Amino acid sequence: MxxxxxxxxxxxxxxxxxxxxxxxxxxxxxxxxxxxxxxxxxxxxxxxxxxxxxxxxxxxxxxxxxxxxxxxxxxxxxxxxxxxxxxxxxxxxxxxxxxxxxxxxxxxxxxxxxxxxxxxxxxxxxxxxxxxxxxxxxxxxxxxxxxxxxxxxxxxxxxxxxxxxxxxxxxxxxxxxxxxxxxxxxxxxxxxxxxxxxxxxxxxxxxxxxxxxxxxxxxxxxxxxxxxxxxxxxxxxxxxxxxxxxxxxxxxxxxxxxxxxxxxxxxxxxxxxxxxxxxxxxxxxxxxxxxxxxxxxxxxxxxxxxxxxxxxxxxxxxxxxxxxxxxxxxxxxxxxxxxxxxxxxxxxxxxxxxxxxxxxxxxxxxxxxxxxxxxxxxxEGKNADPNLMSIRDEFASVLPAKPKLAGLKKPNALNRPKLAPSKPTSTNSVRDSAPPKPAPEPTPPPPKVERSPPARERERSPPREVHRGSGDRTSVAATAQKLQQQHNAYERQEVHAREEEKVEEGAGAKDPPPEPPKPEPEPEPEPAAHYARQRLYEDERARQQLYEEERIARARENARAQEKRRSRYDNPDLYQPRQQPAAPQPQIPPDFDFQELLEEVKGLRALVRQHERRIMNLEDALGIGD
Structure with missing residues (x-):
């Protein structure tokens, strides 16, 4: 052979x-x-x-x-x-x-x-x-x-x-x-x-x-x-x-x-x-x-x-x-x-x-x-090679047709209009039909009210779905810090409400409020790729910290509720449903503008979505996704 x-x-x-x-x-x-x-x-x-x-x-x-x-x-x-x-x-x-x-x-x-x-x-x-x-x-x-x-x-x-x-x-x-x-x-x-x-x-x-x-x-x-x-x-x-x-x-x-x-x-x-x-x-x-x-x-x-x-x-x-x-x-x-x-x-x-x-x-x-x-x-003496045919023609009705690369008149999918960095877009169809408004200015934390509903009774919405898309090129570190401050304010209100609840019921000790995270120092200017990775890292860390604090608060609340139910089951005298005192209504100033607050919330929500899309785009570009 x-x-x-x-x-x-x-x-x-x-x-x-x-x-x-x-x-x-x-x-x-x-x-x-x-x-x-x-x-x-x-x-x-x-x-x-x-x-x-x-x-x-x-x-x-x-x-x-x-x-x-x-x-x-x-x-x-x-x-x-x-x-x-x-x-x-x-x-x-x-x-x-x-x-x-x-x-x-x-x-x-x-x-x-x-x-x-x-x-x-x-x-x-x-x-x-x-x-x-x-x-x-x-x-x-x-x-x-x-x-x-x-x-x-x-x-x-x-x-x-x-x-x-x-x-x-x-x-x-x-x-x-x-x-x-x-x-x-x-x-x-x-x-x-x-x-x-x-x-x-x-x-x-x-x-x-x-x-x-x-x-x-x-x-x-x-x-x-x-x-x-x-x-x-x-x-x-x-x-x-x-x-x-x-x-x-x-x-x-x-x-x-x-x-x-x-x-x-x-x-x-x-x-x-x-x-x-x-x-x-x-x-x-x-x-x-x-x-x-x-x-x-x-x-x-x-x-x-x-x-x-x-x-x-x-x-x-x-x-x-x-x-x-x-x-x-x-x-x-x-x-x-x-x-x-x-x-x-x-x-x-x-x-x-x-x-x-x-x-x-x-x-x-x-x-x-x-x-x-x-x-x-x-x-008569003529010579010729055999006539040839394509095997593909025999299976023309079964095989997929060859794609024609020449003559395709379609717009280039990669030619997308560049958005101005100072004009964020919105995914809300109602707002898209309205005339554009200037970007909302940073707002201070919401005013402190006397008492807010307990965390277990407040409806929590699931995490929003992150949409991919194009956004402005501004840094999201400031927005993440602003959201962190608002979250800390809400947590302080919830802790205050729980303390009042425990004083009325005579059980439990006060839990110290969680310390707000220290703001990270601004990084020095670096090359574009390294700077983009650093910003992604900071944004992701801030977002994970928010999710972690929310998870810890939810776990503490569940533990307190379970301990309360266990104490009621162990003491028959206390195992009687009682009327909860009506929560006092928050006092709202007479000149408070609800429409302006609603517009600011919508603006912040659109801004957060834009930054989430920007994070996903940067992750795809750098290849550092989950």
């Missing part, structure tokens, strides 16, 4: 997974023919499998979505007089399939769009009277319409025009039975392997041998070859010691292989399956229970081993799904259909990604169903 180093590749982690049992095709009598073929062909619409039949050759065609158990006597394609050896779907029409047989003929069939409802015995085209022995391999031209190649045991390779059922060229350069044949990427050359152990690259129009290599693999067992997209040839075969090998060749110079590696020691013939979009080769041996996969690159050692998929059951054949039929929503890059003695099992190869979006790098444009050339144009 080649050394697996740390190299950059998006296919270093490819995982094969056998699909669930409900996606299997069961009840199929797969052929037991010993011919070295895959016996399976698949496209995005249909699955075709060569089956066991008595007295003739036939194969089964199933819609790809109808998984499950096949009926006992399903309709089949049965028009050959002998066993079917190979089947291939047309690359340009998912309803056209070609088959070759031991009866020395090639037949082309048209499958109904909804599948077979009854057996078909009459083909649309029959290619015969050229091969004198069984026809073992067929292959469609990758870019020209209705061009088909066949290879038989009579040592002939024939190029056919399926539309007119006429042979275009007859290649007679082989001296023994052919083992494989295949087109290059644009159909200008073909590669063949033969029982004489010779690897040949041939011009399909003239039949001239461009280059050849004798004993590409020294073993006497069958060899297989496939053309790569860049013009190189990938072959599999056996060594003189019956060790399975793979090799990479330059099609213009077959004197020495680019690389030659041993795989293992086994008897099964290895079938190479090539993915031209991702430049990956999958190797599945007949009778093996695994599928190996490699990535072919331009860097040494050129063929990089990735991993292998193992199962417990050996495979009788394999079908390779074109890239048009994979599930791009699950990052599937390849899918095989593995044949067992009585069923077909799909196997999916995926590249795991965290993102659920369409992965453009995994799905470059692939060959479409639109032929680049007609049969007449190819006969």
């Amino acid at each position: 080649s050394f697996r180093g740390l190299r950059t590749s998006k296919f270093r982690h490819v995982f094969g997974t056998a699909m669930r049992k409900d996606s299997h095709y069961e009840g199929i009598r797969v052929t037991r023919n010993s011919w070295d073929s895959t016996f399976c062909a698949v496209n995005p619409k249909f699955l075709a499998i060569v089956t066991e039949a008595a007295g003739g050759g036939c194969f089964l065609v199933l819609p790809i979505e109808k998984a499950g158990r096949v009926p006992n006597n399903p309709p089949m394609v049965a028009g050959h007089r002998a066993a079917v050896l190979d089947i291939q779907w047309s690359p340009f029409d998912d309803t056209i399939i070609a088959s070759c047989s031991e009866d020395m003929t090639i037949k082309v069939w048209v499958i109904p769009e909804k599948g077979l409802e009854e057996s078909i015995t009459e083909p649309e085209a029959s290619l015969e009277s050229v091969h004198q022995r069984r026809v073992g391999f067929i292959a469609w031209h990758p870019s020209a319409h209705n061009i088909l190649m066949s290879a038989g045991s009579d040592n002939f390779v024939v190029i056919w025009n399926v539309g007119t059922e006429e042979p275009l060229s007859l290649i007679e350069c082989h001296t023994d039975i052919l083992w494989s044949c295949g087109w290059n990427y644009n159909g200008t050359r073909i590669v063949t392997t033969c029982k004489d152990k010779t690897l040949r690259v041939i011009d399909p129009r003239t039949g001239d041998v461009i280059s050849e290599r004798k004993k590409a693999h020294d073993g006497a067992k069958p060899q297989r070859a496939v053309y790569l997209k860049d013009g190189r040839v990938f072959t599999t075969g056996f060594s003189r010691m019956s060790e399975r090998q793979y090799a990479l060749w330059d099609d213009n110079n077959l004197s020495e292989p680019i690389t030659l590696e041993e795989i293992d020691t086994s008897n099964g013939v290895i079938f190479p399956f090539y993915d031209p979009d991702n430049n990956m080769v999958y190797l599945g041996g007949k009778g093996d229970s695994n599928i190996r996969y490699y990535e072919v690159t331009e860097q040494s050692p050129y063929v990089h081993y990735i991993d292998r998929f193992d199962t417990s059951d050996p495979q009788r054949g394999l079908g390779f799904m074109p890239k048009r039929g994979v599930n791009a929503l699950q990052n599937e890059i390849a899918r095989f259909y593995k044949l067992h003695p009585n069923k077909c099992e799909p196997i999916s190869f995926t590249v795991p990604r965290k993102s659920e979006l369409f992965q453009e790098d995994l799905y470059p444009d692939t060959a479409s169903q639109v032929p680049a050339l007609s049969a007449d144009e190819w006969i």
Whole structure:
């Protein structure tokens, strides 16, 4: 095996997974023919499998979505007089399939769009009277319409025009039975392997041998070859010691292989399956229970081993799904259909990604169903690469559309008007509709009244929700100190009220009022970032101190109330509800302006909200949030 180093590749982690049992095709009598073929062909619409039949050759065609158990006597394609050896779907029409047989003929069939409802015995085209022995391999031209190649045991390779059922060229350069044949990427050359152990690259129009290599693999067992997209040839075969090998060749110079590696020691013939979009080769041996996969690159050692998929059951054949039929929503890059003695099992190869979006790098444009050339144009000598299509177009109704970055005419969300520092904004809709008023001046603490309601009877509102927004750039230290003074005044009133309550009830001692916090000295001017952090720290400390004092006062009040209830429960004589003395009404000066006080409270409330928003903005900017 080649050394697996740390190299950059998006296919270093490819995982094969056998699909669930409900996606299997069961009840199929797969052929037991010993011919070295895959016996399976698949496209995005249909699955075709060569089956066991008595007295003739036939194969089964199933819609790809109808998984499950096949009926006992399903309709089949049965028009050959002998066993079917190979089947291939047309690359340009998912309803056209070609088959070759031991009866020395090639037949082309048209499958109904909804599948077979009854057996078909009459083909649309029959290619015969050229091969004198069984026809073992067929292959469609990758870019020209209705061009088909066949290879038989009579040592002939024939190029056919399926539309007119006429042979275009007859290649007679082989001296023994052919083992494989295949087109290059644009159909200008073909590669063949033969029982004489010779690897040949041939011009399909003239039949001239461009280059050849004798004993590409020294073993006497069958060899297989496939053309790569860049013009190189990938072959599999056996060594003189019956060790399975793979090799990479330059099609213009077959004197020495680019690389030659041993795989293992086994008897099964290895079938190479090539993915031209991702430049990956999958190797599945007949009778093996695994599928190996490699990535072919331009860097040494050129063929990089990735991993292998193992199962417990050996495979009788394999079908390779074109890239048009994979599930791009699950990052599937390849899918095989593995044949067992009585069923077909799909196997999916995926590249795991965290993102659920369409992965453009995994799905470059692939060959479409639109032929680049007609049969007449190819006969005249024209060449063209296959037409390509986007995989995203196949999933256009499911995948999210690409965002269009050009042509968006929307205002810049970051262009916000700068607010003047001396004009704070308000979130009150009523005040927003009114004409603006000047900022309220600092007010002294509220006048001391005779008695305020007890703290336990005064309704406490929950902490306000902090709103993010833009505010002025003035310091909030003065506002925090002002709020602290007001809070201390309220606490002194509550303490005075509790003392009066205890004097009336004759219980408890007076608690000393909490000391007001000492104001912090003004910091010296410092750099902007440090100064902003310092102000945030001071504001946060002042706010936490206010919350802490309020929590302590609430806890003390709860403790006193609980002690009072406990003393009443312990003394039955005192466990009688009594009327609380009516609290005297606070004396209000006759010239006191309630409207002005209400406006000042609203102004302070708006100012506090603005400073809270400013604190949150500064925290977000400095990244020192909670």
